[in-house]
Amino acid sequence: MNWVSPFRLAKAGILGMNCRNVDFIGRYNLRRFYPLVDDKLKTKLLAEEYGVATPTLRFVVKTQHEIGHIEDRLMDLNGFAIKPSRGSGGKGILVIIGRKGNQFIKSSGTEVSIEDIRRHLTNTLAGLYSLRGAPDVAIIEDLIEFDDTFKGYSHEGVPDIRIIVFRGYPVMAMLRLATHASDGKANLHQGAVGVGLDIATGQGLKAVQFSNPITLHPDTKMPLGDLKIPDWKNMLLLASRCYEMSNLGYIGTDIVLDKSRGAQLLELNARPGLSIQVANGKGLLPRLRHIEKIRKPHRLADDRVEYAMATFHSQGI
Amino acid sequence: MVSRVPFYTIVTLLIFTGLCTALLRHVQLGIPFLPGQQEKVWLIEARVDFNAQNAPVLASLDLPDNPPGYAILNELAASPGYGFSIIENDGRRRGEWSKNSADGAQTLYYKAQLIRSKNLDTELVDVTPNPQPVFWDGPEATAAEYVIEMAQSKSSSPESFTRELMRLLLNPEPGQNTGLLLANQPPVIVMDKLLNQAGIPARISMGLQLEDARRRQSLVPVIEIFAKDRWLVFDPSTGQQGLSEDILLWQRGSNSLLDVVGGVNSRVSFSMIEQTLPALELAQTQFAGQGFAWLGVHTLPIEEQSMFKLLFLLPLGAMVVVFMRIIVGLKTSGTFMPILIALAFLQTSLVLGLISFISIVAMGLVIRTYLSRLNLLLVSRIATLVVLVVFLVSFLSLVGYQLGFSTGMTITFFPMIIIAWTIERMSILWEEEGPREVVTQGGGSLFVAVLAYLLMQLPLSGHLSFNFPELNLIILAIIMLMGQYTGYKLSELRRFRAMIEEDKA
Numbered sequence: 001m002n003w004v005s006p007f008r009l010a011k012a013g014i015l016g017m018n019c020r021n022v023d024f025i026g027r028y029n030l031r032r033f034y035p036l037v038d039d040k041l042k043t044k045l046l047a048e049e050y051g052v053a054t055p056t057l058r059f060v061v062k063t064q065h066e067i068g069h070i071e072d073r074l075m076d077l078n079g080f081a082i083k084p085s086r087g088s089g090g091k092g093i094l095v096i097i098g099r100k101g102n103q104f105i106k107s108s109g110t111e112v113s114i115e116d117i118r119r120h121l122t123n124t125l126a127g128l129y130s131l132r133g134a135p136d137v138a139i140i141e142d143l144i145e146f147d148d149t150f151k152g153y154s155h156e157g158v159p160d161i162r163i164i165v166f167r168g169y170p171v172m173a174m175l176r177l178a179t180h181a182s183d184g185k186a187n188l189h190q191g192a193v194g195v196g197l198d199i200a201t202g203q204g205l206k207a208v209q210f211s212n213p214i215t216l217h218p219d220t221k222m223p224l225g226d227l228k229i230p231d232w233k234n235m236l237l238l239a240s241r242c243y244e245m246s247n248l249g250y251i252g253t254d255i256v257l258d259k260s261r262g263a264q265l266l267e268l269n270a271r272p273g274l275s276i277q278v279a280n281g282k283g284l285l286p287r288l289r290h291i292e293k294i295r296k297p298h299r300l301a302d303d304r305v306e307y308a309m310a311t312f313h314s315q316g317i
Numbered sequence: 318m319v320s321r322v323p324f325y326t327i328v329t330l331l332i333f334t335g336l337c338t339a340l341l342r343h344v345q346l347g348i349p350f351l352p353g354q355q356e357k358v359w360l361i362e363a364r365v366d367f368n369a370q371n372a373p374v375l376a377s378l379d380l381p382d383n384p385p386g387y388a389i390l391n392e393l394a395a396s397p398g399y400g401f402s403i404i405e406n407d408g409r410r411r412g413e414w415s416k417n418s419a420d421g422a423q424t425l426y427y428k429a430q431l432i433r434s435k436n437l438d439t440e441l442v443d444v445t446p447n448p449q450p451v452f453w454d455g456p457e458a459t460a461a462e463y464v465i466e467m468a469q470s471k472s473s474s475p476e477s478f479t480r481e482l483m484r485l486l487l488n489p490e491p492g493q494n495t496g497l498l499l500a501n502q503p504p505v506i507v508m509d510k511l512l513n514q515a516g517i518p519a520r521i522s523m524g525l526q527l528e529d530a531r532r533r534q535s536l537v538p539v540i541e542i543f544a545k546d547r548w549l550v551f552d553p554s555t556g557q558q559g560l561s562e563d564i565l566l567w568q569r570g571s572n573s574l575l576d577v578v579g580g581v582n583s584r585v586s587f588s589m590i591e592q593t594l595p596a597l598e599l600a601q602t603q604f605a606g607q608g609f610a611w612l613g614v615h616t617l618p619i620e621e622q623s624m625f626k627l628l629f630l631l632p633l634g635a636m637v638v639v640f641m642r643i644i645v646g647l648k649t650s651g652t653f654m655p656i657l658i659a660l661a662f663l664q665t666s667l668v669l670g671l672i673s674f675i676s677i678v679a680m681g682l683v684i685r686t687y688l689s690r691l692n693l694l695l696v697s698r699i700a701t702l703v704v705l706v707v708f709l710v711s712f713l714s715l716v717g718y719q720l721g722f723s724t725g726m727t728i729t730f731f732p733m734i735i736i737a738w739t740i741e742r743m744s745i746l747w748e749e750e751g752p753r754e755v756v757t758q759g760g761g762s763l764f765v766a767v768l769a770y771l772l773m774q775l776p777l778s779g780h781l782s783f784n785f786p787e788l789n790l791i792i793l794a795i796i797m798l799m800g801q802y803t804g805y806k807l808s809e810l811r812r813f814r815a816m817i818e819e820d821k822a
Contacts (some may be wrong), residue, residue, distance in 0.1 A: 004814045006805045018643060019803040064694075091749060119692045126695030128745065168331050190750065209813045281816055 013283025014272060020250075022100065024288065028167065028249025029270050035245055037268040041085040041139055047265055052238060054265045055081070055258075056142040062179060067121045069272075071114050082120065084129040084136050091131025094120050095157065097143065107156045114219040120196035129229040144264065147257040149230055155179050159187050161197070161255045162237060164272055168234045168243035169308045171172045171287040173197040175227065179209065180219045182306070194225055194279030199248035201312035202232030206277050208269055233305060235263045240301040240308075242268055252276075286317045324801070328554040328794045336791035342785065347600040352780035354596040356432060358390065359527055359589055361565070365575060367583035374399075374579040376425060380410040384566040385550065388434035390599065396425040409572060422581065431565065431591075432599060441546050451514040460494035464513045475517045475544040476558060482511055483556035485541075505538045505553045516541035522550070522561065525587055532588040536567055536574065545782035597784065627660060629782040632792040634659050634769040639799050641765045646806030649765055650742055651760040654735055656742040658762070659769035661731045667770060671763070673717075674731065677709050678759070681740035682747070689744065702737040 007049030009016070015024075036042050047054045058080060059073060074080070078099065082159045084092040094117070095107040103111040108297070121138050123129070130136040150159045158176030164172045188194045193214065196205040204227035205282045207214050216223055229235065239253040242265065252272025258264050277284055311317065342348055365376055380403065381389065394401040399414040414425050453461050468485060472478040486504050498507050505521055512519035523536035539560065541548040548569070550560050560566065568574050570649055577583040601615055617625065624657060634656035641647045649655055662670040684705055688698055710731065739762075747755045781788055 002814050003810045004817045006810060008817050009805055009810065009813055012813075012817060014803040014805070014816070016803070016809050017646065018806060022801065022803045122692065122694065148572050208815075211812070213815070249822075278813065278816055283816075 009283075013285040014277055015284040015288065017274060019285070020274065021271075022282075024166070024250040025271055025306050027258055029251075030247065033247045033259055034211075034270055037248065037251065037270045039086050040083055040267055041137060043265075043268055044139070050241065052241055052245060052265050053208075053261065053263065054257075055144055058140045058142060060085075061121055061125065061138040064122065064125060067118050067125075070118060070121065073258050074114075074117075074140075077140075081143055082117070082124070083139050083141070084124045085139055085256045086130040086136050087124075088130070088251060090122055094121075094293065095143065106281070109156075129261075144256045145259045147230065147259050149227075149257070152220045153177050153217055153221045153224070153227065156183075158211065158256050160266055161229065161257070162272070162276060163236065163239040163245055163253050163255065165239050165251050165253055165277060166288055166291050167249050167294075168240055168301065168304045169291050169297075170199060170239050171291060171308065171312060172276050172280055172282070172284055173199060173236075174276045175201075175204065175216065175229065179217070180208075188273070188275040188279070193224070194275060195227055196280030196282070198278075198314045199236070202229035202235070203314075204228065205314060206279070206281050209267070211275075211278050221311065231262065233256070233309070236305045236308065237301055238263045238265060240304050244301070290308060290317055320726075321801075324797075327578060331790045331794040331797075335787045335794070338787040341784040342787075347596070348784050349596040349600070350785075352597070352776045355593040356596045356599050358592045359431045359565070359598070361429050361431060361525070361527075361587060361589045361594035363429075363585055363587050365414075365423075365427075365583065365585050367423055367577050367579075369423050369580045370422060371418060371420040372579040372808045374414070374416045374419045374423070374577070376580065376583070377404075378412045378414075378415045378425075378427060378570040378585065379572065380412050380427070381429070381431075381565065381567045382569070382635060383430075386433060386560065386562065387431045390430040392393040392427065392429040394425070394427045399425060409570065412444075419579070432628075433562075436593075442543070442548065445546075446518040446543055448513040448516050448518045451510045454508075457498055460539050461514060463494045464498065465511055468511075469515070475542055476549065478517065479512060479513065479519075479540070479542050479551055480482070480556060480558060482515075482551065483551065486511075487554075487556050505540065508553055510688045512540070519641055520548075520570060522566060522570065523574060524564040524566045525589075527563045527565055527589055527591075529591040532586075533587075534589070536587070536589045537564070539564070539566065541569070546667055593812050594680050596741075597780075626779065626783050626784075627663065629786050629789060630663070630691055630773045630779065631656060632789045632796075633773055633778055633782060634790050636796055636799075637769040638765055638770060640707070640765045641697055641761075642655040643802055644806060645801050646808030647761045647765060648758050649762040650739060650746070651735070651762070654739060654767035655762050656730045657735050658768055659764040659773060662766065662770040663773060667767065667774075669712050670770075671767070671783070673713055674736075674763075677706065677713065677736060678740055678743065679733070680709055681706060681736065682744055685740055685744040691750075699737055699741055702740055703733055706733050706737050706740070805817070 013171060022229060036046055041060060044054050044057055053245060058077060061067060061070065068096065079095075079097045081096070082094040087093065096104045096112075096117075098105045100111060103113060105111055124136055124138040125137045134266050144158050146154070146158050152178045159175060159177045161173060161175050172194050176186040177193040177195065178186050179191055179193055183190065186192045188208075192208060193207055193209045193263050195207045197203065198205055204224060207224040209218060215225060235255055235257070238255060242253050243249075244267055246270070250268055250270075250272075252269035254262050254266040254269065256266055274284075298307060343350060363378060367376065380392075381387075392403075394412060394414065396414055398419070399416045402411065404411050404413055412427050451461075464482070464485060468478055468481040472481045485492075486499065486508060488495065490497060494795050498511075509519050509521050519540060519542045521538050522541050524535065524539045525536055528534075538553060540551045540553050542551065544547075549558065550566065551558050552561060552564070555561070559715055575583055575585045582716060615622070635653065638649070638653060642649065642652075658670075658674060661674070664670075665673065681702060685702065688701060693701065710733070743755050743759060746758060
């Protein structure tokens with residue numbers, strides 16, 4: 001059978017689910033700060049307060065009767081994204097990239113009618129996509145026009161960059177590229193491609209899909225090896241500042257690079273997944289333990305990013 | 318870092334409390350640790366025969382009262398037309414049958430179930446009895462004095478004197494003096510007389526020799542002497558102190574065994590058989606209302622008991638779920654849904670439960686696909702599903718009944734709301750992640766449910782959880798300990814294998 005011994009996993013410094021939950025999430029993330037990250041609307045408002053860039057919020061749909069005349073409000077929007085405020089795992093996100101007569105065009109190219117959008121909004125408000133099915137609100141925000149660097153690297157959907165931030169230090173990063181298999185979603189277990197990124201440079205390290213190493217994008221056949229994220233340090237800074245903003249010690253920040261507006265925070269995650277280790281080919285544990293040992297953490301995000309870039313390069317820990 | 322000491326203290330305390338209470342109840346109340354344990358019980362029947370003389374009848378039989386080495390489990394009298402009551406007077410128990418008028422041969426029965434018990438001592442007596450005055454005929458008096466002197470010269474206490482005296486009288490080659498004493502009277506009478514003469518209060522009691530499947534037995538005499546504030550029993554046939562294990566002391570003291578007023582030719586005879594009874598049943602009848610008995614749920618009405626039988630199995634199921642999720646890393650749909658399904662399986666039996674569960678969920682999924690087109694609000698959609706699940710279950714029950722499955726009704730044990738939610742979740746999962754994930758999570762849930770069911774249906778777990786609910790504290794401790802596990806899940810050994818294998822290459 002294809003099992004590996006737990007001792008070899010431990011030797012490689014792989015962080016397991018139980019260890020993450022008990023030693024990091026349980027210890028560094030206080031429960032009372034969770035609502036700030038579980039609710040995208042709250043995160044957005046908080047981010048504005050702290051000067052962290054996010055995609056522009058157009059409006060919020062809070063009640064069922066607003067859905068009846070939603071077309072008036074969508075009239076002057078060409079492209080937009082509808083998100084459940086408390087959705088999880090990328091569920092319930094509807095991205096409209098343009099129109100064709102009365103129809104709306106989804107990022108996958110399929111057309112949907114205003115009725116479909118209404119149903120989607122109804123489902124969202126009823127809590128179909130939210131954790132535990134609680135009633136929710138839908139937020140409608142501007143479409144991200146992703147940076148030219150990623151041209152050809154993503155099939156449908158926006159490539160986003162997941163950076164794990166531990167006590168304010170960015171410890172590991174990966175670029176997530178949607179594929180046909182992942183249906184435009186950026187979740188690795190759904191078939192998105194994960195490209196590990198060097199914290200020091202933003203250079204792509206290796207790429208995986210379904211845990212298997214690959215070199216070309218499965219849909220566009222673009223080589224993944226020579227990807228390099230522009231403006232890398234600013235992106236790390238944005239991620240690092242989320243620590244002060246959220247008060248959570250162990251978070252995953254999802255950042256996109258907009259063509260005109262630069263790095264934008266999409267959402268925060270208080271329980272970031274473990275597959276980032278697979279994309280990087282490296283265990284998280286040594287880096288996390290290293291940060292844990294720091295007696296006097298740096299006060300400023302700049303200093304923390306400097307420290308992380310100097311410490312966590314591809315040859316280092 | 319938070320200190321782990323209080324945590325481990327609590328865990329140790331839980332385990333300790335659970336184990337100790339269980340042990341205590343096992344020892345004190347005799348509740349067996351294993352199901353189906355049997356214990357031996359003697360069923361003894363005393364039969365009283367006499368001829369009534371067309372007059373009011375009152376028959377009174379001496380009954381065993383707290384006999385050493387035995388405990389009475391239950392007793393009853395069966396005699397048509399007679400009133401029966403047990404009268405306790407001056408520490409003695411007598412059964413009294415009465416009838417206004419009777420004629421001809423009469424038979425009365427008294428039955429008792431006895432089990433061996435550990436209390437071998439007779440109870441303490443407050444008032445010291447006096448030795449009875451003894452009268453001998455001329456030459457016997459001298460012989461008696463001589464025998465007493467001989468026994469006294471070799472003894473230091475009433476007990477050793479009794480033993481020595483019995484040894485002398487039981488000697489197969491009796492001396493001149495003992496021979497003279499034994500010539501006219503049975504040894505037991507002689508022993509009793511000699512003991513009283515020596516200043517030791519003594520009496521003759523009657524015991525019953527227990528032997529399986531014997532009929533028409535009579536009582537055998539035993540000697541009791543009073544020493545150390547209690548009556549001590551000696552076996553006159555062996556001269557040993559204490560009773561041999563198979564003798565039940567039936568009648569104690571010198572009062573009569575049987576008195577019959579209004580009848581003649583009365584006699585009493587005994588028959589007995591050895592039975593086996595479940596040890597658990599015994600413990601319940603024997604120790605009801607004693608000591609730690611209130612901790613058990615046996616004091617509740619039967620209906621509540623059967624509910625608790627299921628309830629106390631829940632922690633075991635919860636432990637299975639925790640284990641499968643934390644240590645193994647199996648995906649299930651809904652955290653504790655598997656336990657509820659497992660509980661339902663307990664009522665329906667496994668195969669039928671599985672078939673009906675899968676068919677209900679499958680049919681529900683088909684209907685749900687149509688519902689999703691109707692664009693209903695979530696709560697209303699779930700409610701619709703609940704109603705439809707009720708109909709589905711009733712339909713399946715009817716079909717099952719027509720096909721001759723008697724389990725028709727038991728399907729209703731499935732938690733409807735849970736099933737409705739399962740269908741809803743599965744359907745969303747299907748739309749978002751594809752059928753593969755539905756099979757993974759659904760299969761995982763069913764696997765955990767079957768595993769929990771297999772564990773819960775074991776006679777041992779049912780027995781232990783119901784009779785020793787405190788053992789659930791240990792399960793609680795284990796669950797808490799697993800909550801502290803930070804090692805890898807079994808599934809992660811597969812998930813991250815690519816990374817390790819790559820490094821090697």
